[in-house]
Amino acid sequence: MAPRTNDSAPENEENGKIQPVRRLRTRPVQGRSGGSGAAAPEGGGGETRVAALRRFAAAARRHRALHLAGCAALLAVALTAGSIALGAARDNTGQHVAPASAAVSPGLLTTGDLDTGIASLQSHLRDQPRDFGSWSTLGLAYVEQARTKGDPSRYPQAEQAFKRSLALSPDNDQALAGRAALAAARHDFEEALKYADQALKVNPYSERALCTRVDALVELGRYADAAKAADTADDRRPGIPVFTRYAYVRELRGDVRTAERVLRQALSSAISPGDLAYVATQLGQLAWNQGDYDTALTHYARALAADENYLPALEGRARAQAAGGDRAGALKGLKDVVARYPLPGPLVELGELYESAGDKVKADDQYALVDAWTALARANGVNADLDTALAAADHGDRKSALRAARAEWDRRQTVHTADALAWALHVNGKDEEALPYARKATATGYRNAAFLYHRGVIEHATGNAEDAREHLAAALKLNPGFSPLGARQARTALKDLEAAK
Template structure:
């Protein structure tokens, strides 16, 4: 449902010896020396790289910009191995109230829930088993579903109860754990025991356990606190659990209180701000981190993300080129590809992603990049290729939720609705995020069986509950709200959310959301300029074309409407069960009236 962006994808953290370098084969002047502290943890696609590490240049690899068609040179290998698994450990020492801001972030209960990411670890570490996705005893989701079982006529009351229970379930068992103070007053650097290699291993839970133990004995390790904060950011994003963000914020604040100029914590705060959709702040924090360390991979990536999400595409492209020169690798390559996709340059986007996949060695990177290729293929209506890429992603990590969700979407578009419904049911049973909830609801409506209408309504109600929890934890959920509410909720709420989001950033996604919210509220004349702006960059998105065509039809532009409705169906005929159906109906009406 929500736009595909990189703000929710972490960057992989990989061992120093495996880091790629520019085509010259030599470290860039000014880059950290081999064995030196890592300027910035790499950013996994669905799990960001945590703390400091050493990095060294090895192997001649091409930057993303140098990846030309037919160029036999190998693409640079990824920058960081993914680090986000699913569960959390608890340390034993709790902190007093006065220190909650510094220490209360060392723990949280084990729970998962993110429809765009996997079960045990989000970014690519096939550690879980497929059975874990079954509808088991996930009390968090059970609580939400019980609350949302009634009808929308009790929407206000239900939403309050649903949100409250989801909040309780999300935080159930969460223990505020802190490091025991040892009386030292001199900040220390991260010890070898807290090597980011742990986070890169893909076992985020084990990494957090190790970090908690380390910080109990070394509470003034600013690098350790920064790494812990980044780990929490990844857990929140990959599991769809916004209640982790306050924990991440406290850990990062603790790191900065110990050393205010450490780029790891500044880059971590940039990643946190981006995850909360506070992109203006993310950009400012990324710039601060880069002043301390121009080669901080996480800061470089967060800067690209922020510029993309602020709609500053020219600046984002320049930032991607800079990042590609300084830190070529999977985190940068995937962002470089997305910037080109937003420009309509699908060929370059695909080529860069293919080279990134060739350079990927860890299960996490393979799953992440293959899923991105699957999404790119699905956007172009190439469902067979999309399913092939998703299969490769799931072979690397059978619980990688972006691939599971993408596979279900491609199955539905290919006419395999039963498989798609089953797959999405397994996902939302434990990861009730807006995207898969809306997709499942629409498939229920399209199926039209007994009880399907009520099931669909329940999915849409859960979206409201999730957005309420997200807002309570500092996440700007206006775009999610606008997209879901316009078609399946309160239209006035959709328009209010879309206007609010547009007031902060002008992207193709916010333009499309505002155009559609205006349309469903009967304001087509006002909607048309935004619908045109959403398609102005050349971004190939069937939903955008469909929305524009419908709005053009409503405003008396039949020729333009035919052009864009036909283009939507030609590009991706299965882009949305209700959308594709309505596009065909509208096109037939227009053709009949010619």
């Protein structure tokens, strides 16, 4: 499973400064919502973006030798056209998406229409070009739009908005925290940490900066520092955004019980539909990781009761349905998700569902769309090496997967990059080199069936039969439906090992 993104909700602000709140360590803040989710209607721009991706994928199947750089440029042009259309007009479908990864402004997200908020900011800044606060808010809104709509072409616009804000007021913490969030969205976590620290020097209570700092430390593999940062954030700004980070840090250490307790506390303090959907989805994902599909489906149902169009819950529900044997429900759900936002995670899941049923043509269509998304992301400054390594190792160019995994490991040493490098080495026949990385991926106690499966397969390939049996069995015991293809392959490998005893 790819690293989980910990999104959060708007901060409390007054006159541009974050106000301290009372200390309440990982307990619900009664009567306080973390903020509301932003509406991100689909409209014609979304359809244009998806159509462009699918045209790109079809062309890729006909012309596999087409140079990637040319593909990225063409794709970026096509999708930027779609995003410009989105920025210019208000959609009326009423679709809601994830809560903000951090606050955009005290009021922008609560209006329920991010596109309209952006248009209003653009109009205001034409009249008041020296309003540094509005430039910062516009940058944050672009980051949020990129995240919720899967459209990285907004990131360069966000960067320019933050630069304008900081040129007008170099020490405004909102723009510094916004640059941290932008860097994290582009997977430049060293840069994210740098800007988060700068923002906290100006405003130690900036919720966005506190949360982004935790995220950056997690994604750099500095787990002990991340735990301390989560404690600090919990001291200064307890609430839903911090609770979810706190829970994830504990989950990475294998402390699932504490992670669940904290998330339940967060859910009990959630008020807005966006917060309810977000936290319930996090609980669903935690349950799914432990193989408890019924509980996961219950949490996803609660999320969708709060917001019927919340995409992470729709994706999670489909994944739980697939793991529980409801293939028809899973296919329907995943097709709905990727029709709106063709992102790597659900595309791979849908492709593997098709492939597990023997439909390789439809599966390859989904994998080609992953390549298209990767090209777009890179064209807009996003480091997509981890996404490339994970998808390409099983469904693409194995050598490219290994190059990407090595590059990502050189940048940051996490359990996820260790697993990606181990698996990329394995599919390239380098199992002896892969084994230490597979062990690193499981060293923190993080309960992830895919990691255990990868380790077991690599141990089998290196002649460590007893260890291979242990870890393959552990993967299937933990989460027997962790992957449409991987779970089946794990059972086959374990059966072969048992027969060879």
